[in-house]
Amino acid sequence: MEILVFIQRDNHTLNRNSLEALTGAQQIAKSINGQVTAVCFGDPHEVIAGYDIHQVLCVHDQKLESYNPLLFCEAAAQIISRIHPELILFGHTYQTRDWVPRLSARLNIPFVSDCIAIQHSDGLVLTRQIHQGKINTDLSIAGPVLASVQSGAFRLDSLVAGKADLQNVSVDLSQVICTVRPGEKFQESKGSVDLSRAKVIVSIGRGIGKEENMSIAKALADVMDAELGSSRPVVDYGWLPHEHQVGSSGQTVAPKLYLALGISGAIQHQVGMKSSANIIAINKDSNAPIFEIADIGVIADLFDIVPKITEKIRAFKR
């Protein structure tokens, strides 16, 4: 079986999530005697030739130096039609989410996004989560498939070093009409909150219910000398500024204690906080995915528990 892995470049580094996908490709190839080809757009990158895979295809083209979904799509489509891989892997990055669905429609090859596992036993089995992480599904595929792997699904430290054959290939992008023109990247003005250095984070989710209730969580954070974090909805509702948001579109944190209040723990949130040394979660829904990664769980209404914790810590500190 031929496995193709698309390696995303972020300026001059190789995207970590893409390399995790490469680890996955190595493991699948090993189990079925398959062959792995990596594809990298832009200048050849020596690092990529240092892994135990069959070959690396480097596509030289000025037009691929920076990201454009239509150019990426055309270049990838041409390469895929040359080598006919059965499995085409990507890291599940924001870039992948932007251009790979289009590639799927162009090639008429299905795209299974955000896989947490890919195995080969009597055919490919791809595992992805639905209902925001509450249910897993194992999927089989007829014909070739495009798949992206969730950050952490394969471990980067399992990537096997070796020597790959480095080849330069060219593509013809002259027919592409660029109706999509990405501009420069920028960051919004940075606030004063740096959650990555916090020792304790009290983090607030949708379960807080309404803006007036925020004071309950803030009182606890105050008495604990903790920073305030939040999941996406709380920022979307405007109850906390974006700089407090933890997760894939916010900050990545690893405090000594992460106290998750009314946070369901969708994967987009988990990727930002799962490395915390200790996770305590309070949520009234016993099926909330946050309990999959919590060390200590309390299935209860946070309004019953949190004010009492605040009171008891205040008493202890006196």
Added chain:
Amino acid sequence: MKICVLMKQVPDNDSAIVLSNDGSGIKLDDITWCTNESDTYALEEALLIKEAQGGEVVACTLGRESSQQVIKDALAKGADRGLYIPDDGLDNYDILATAKIFSQILKDENFHLILSGLQSNDSGNSQLGLLLAEMLQMSHAALVMGTEIVNENQIRVKQELEGGWFQWTELDLPASITIQSGLNKPRYASLRGIMMMKKKPIEIFDKSRIDRTAIENKIFLEKMYIPNKIKETTFIEGTPDEIADKLVDIMINEIKVF
């Protein structure tokens, strides 16, 4: 500006998601349904664009009978007409096949813009609007956090990247964009809107008009199950007082945060 908003009815966040006895799906009995969250932001953005530019907003959904409510809510908020595709016999298709169905239905409408929520809270494929962009030869952008109409042929969109980075992207129309939640404040339907909704048309698409010869499933469900836990969680039970006591004790004596 002729705008289509693709919307979906999904289980409410508070609904318990329980596997059906044969493991082929989830139990539907106790589900409370609602409009997918990011779709409500997509609708709001469409209404704002229409209010500034003029034009028409069409709310479109494929789903069970009850999902017509999604369209009714959209009409009450200001959408002009609805397009409802009954899912009967169409509900087991994978996302690529589903997109082919939508492309057949939408191709003659010649929309300038298709807006959809970034991701559905149930199947979470995050693909429909982007697959349609290719099938209907439109430009596209995912993860959109802001829009700005440049002129009748162009739109600028602010796209969210990882880790707090953004990017403005210029798109030629027609374009299909997927909307990230949080970019606007979705309105509530007014009483007047609800009264007007009753007079607005909802087309129920006749599915016999769909040519199914090119539509085939390529992804098959083998198994559905509750995820294994990654960590062993210690659950603390008791009265609120007892729970708070134990938690504070753990924080002080085990985690040693003070």
